[in-house]
Amino acid sequence: xxxxxxxxxxxxxxxxxxxxxxxxxxxxxxxxxxxxxxxxxxxxxxxxxxxxxxxxxxxxxxxxxxxxxxxxxxxxxxxxxxxxxxxxxxxxxxxxxxxxxxxxxxxxxxxxxxxxxxxxxxxxxxxxxxxxxxxxxxxxxxxxxxxxxxxxxxxxxxxxxxxxxxxxxxxxxxxxxxxxxxxxxxxxxxxxxxxxxxxxxxxxxxxxxxxxxxxxxxxxxxxxxxxxxxxxxxxxxxxxxxxxxxxxxxxxxxxxxxxxxxxxxxxxxxxxxxxxxxxxxxxxxxxxxxxxxxxxxxxxxxxxxxxxxxxxxxxxxxxxxxxxxxxxxx
Numbered sequence: 001x002x003x004x005x006x007x008x009x010x011x012x013x014x015x016x017x018x019x020x021x022x023x024x025x026x027x028x029x030x031x032x033x034x035x036x037x038x039x040x041x042x043x044x045x046x047x048x049x050x051x052x053x054x055x056x057x058x059x060x061x062x063x064x065x066x067x068x069x070x071x072x073x074x075x076x077x078x079x080x081x082x083x084x085x086x087x088x089x090x091x092x093x094x095x096x097x098x099x100x101x102x103x104x105x106x107x108x109x110x111x112x113x114x115x116x117x118x119x120x121x122x123x124x125x126x127x128x129x130x131x132x133x134x135x136x137x138x139x140x141x142x143x144x145x146x147x148x149x150x151x152x153x154x155x156x157x158x159x160x161x162x163x164x165x166x167x168x169x170x171x172x173x174x175x176x177x178x179x180x181x182x183x184x185x186x187x188x189x190x191x192x193x194x195x196x197x198x199x200x201x202x203x204x205x206x207x208x209x210x211x212x213x214x215x216x217x218x219x220x221x222x223x224x225x226x227x228x229x230x231x232x233x234x235x236x237x238x239x240x241x242x243x244x245x246x247x248x249x250x251x252x253x254x255x256x257x258x259x260x261x262x263x264x265x266x267x268x269x270x271x272x273x274x275x276x277x278x279x280x281x282x283x284x285x286x287x288x289x290x291x292x293x294x295x296x297x298x299x300x301x302x303x304x305x306x307x308x309x310x311x312x313x314x315x316x317x318x319x320x321x322x323x324x325x326x327x328x329x330x
Contacts, residue, residue, distance in 0.1 A: 047086035055079050076253075080290060109179050110258050115168050115188075118175035123186045124160050128153050130242040137213075137280035137322050140302055140314045141206045148206070155204030166196050172236060172266055176259055184244045184251075187259050189266070192237040192276060209313040214278045217300040217324040221276070225296055225326060232273030232328065238263050241277075241284065253283055260287050268329050275327045285323045294325040 013024035052058075115123075131138045132153050142148035167173040167188045176185035190196075200208050225231050241259045243252055267275045277294075279285045288294045303317035314320075 048083065051079060051083055051086070080286070110184075110255065111177050111179065112262055113175045113177055114171075115173040115175060118183060118186065120161075120164055122183050123175065124157060124164075126183065126186050126244045127160060127240065127242045128156050129245045131156065131240075133245055136282065136320050137210065137302060140317055140320060141210060143316065152206045155207050158204060159207055163196065163198075166190070167239070170195075172270065174262065174266070176255060176262075184247055185242065185255050185259050187241040187263055188239045189263060190237050190239060191272075192235040195237060209307070212307055213300060213302065213305045213313055213322065214324075216305065217298060217322060218276060218278060220300075221296055221298040221324040221326060224298065230328065234272045235274045235276050235326075236263075236267040236270065236272040238275055238277035253287075256281075256283055257287050257291065260284060260292060264292065264327060264329070273329055275329065277325050277327075279323045279325060280320075285325075288325045288327070289323070292327065294327040296326040298324045300324060 013021040132142065132149055138152070142152040167190065170190050172189040172191070174187055175183050176187075177183050198211065200212060203211055222231065241256070241263070243255045243259070247255060263277070264275060275294075277284075277288065279288055289297050300322045301317075302314045302320040302322065303312070305313045307313055
């Protein structure tokens with residue numbers, strides 16, 4: 001059996017025969033255990049209020065609902081992530097907000113349009129700027145070096161252009177516009193079983209390592225799913241989703257949730273059995289895991305990934321991670 005708690009005692013109580021006095025030991029452990037539990041709970045309480053303060057919600061507002069106290073979609077995700085770090089592992093964003101309505105503040109002002117109605121140049125700009133400046137993983141490719149970042153954008157643009165028409169023809173991708181028709185988001189998806197092949201040797205050097213890491217992670221997750229005997233026959237591959245970088249922060253999470261939810265709706269409408277996605281953004285990772293409840297989530301550490309020559313892809317990586325996720329559709 002695995003012990004649920006370890007308690008330290010200064011010494012064991014003994015009876016006259018120098019054996020352990022089990023009765024005294026048991027009663028003393030009860031007292032010590034209760035004290036430790038109280039200390040742990042007090043510590044978690046202090047941690048809870050510290051996290052509230054860190055996201056800008058005063059302790060005096062604890063009796064209010066999350067949003068009435070000053071919460072938002074953005075800090076709801078941050079709030080839950082921080083609480084997980086101090087032991088509140090069962091709390092989810094959905095529980096925190098009582099429902100997914102916490103991401104719906106702006107939904108009435110957002111619309112989905114088919115990719116064929118999206119201006120390719122505008123979409124390219126959103127994807128490239130979003131990934132080059134906001135992606136936790138993509139920064140590995142250019143290391144925030146201005147010259148490398150310019151080249152990375154150029155190389156990403158070339159890859160984007162080469163596959164744009166494939167996504168248009170696939171009928172699974174879309175754009176997100178405001179009521180005034182301003183494009184604020186983009187999502188590109190394909191049929192995993194029939195998507196165009198992409199050879200590593202043909203990819204630009206700054207893009208290739210990210211592709212290798214993503215494909216390796218996706219293959220590893222597919223193998224895990226296969227071993228659980230639930231591997232679906234048809235899978236929609238969410239290649240990427242991006243939000244326009246200059247969108248106000250209070251809108252960003254709502255738009256990303258709007259996109260991710262529509263990805264699942266599209267897959268269901270097209271009768272796919274699952275959706276596969278690689279999420280480098282901490283926001284999309286949490287939306288998929290805690291809100292949309294993806295069934296499989298595999299964390300990939302960038303500093304542990306190797307190429308076919310057994311060379312580290314990102315020897316300079318610190319703690320950047322990517323999550324490969326799959327949602328089963330019923």
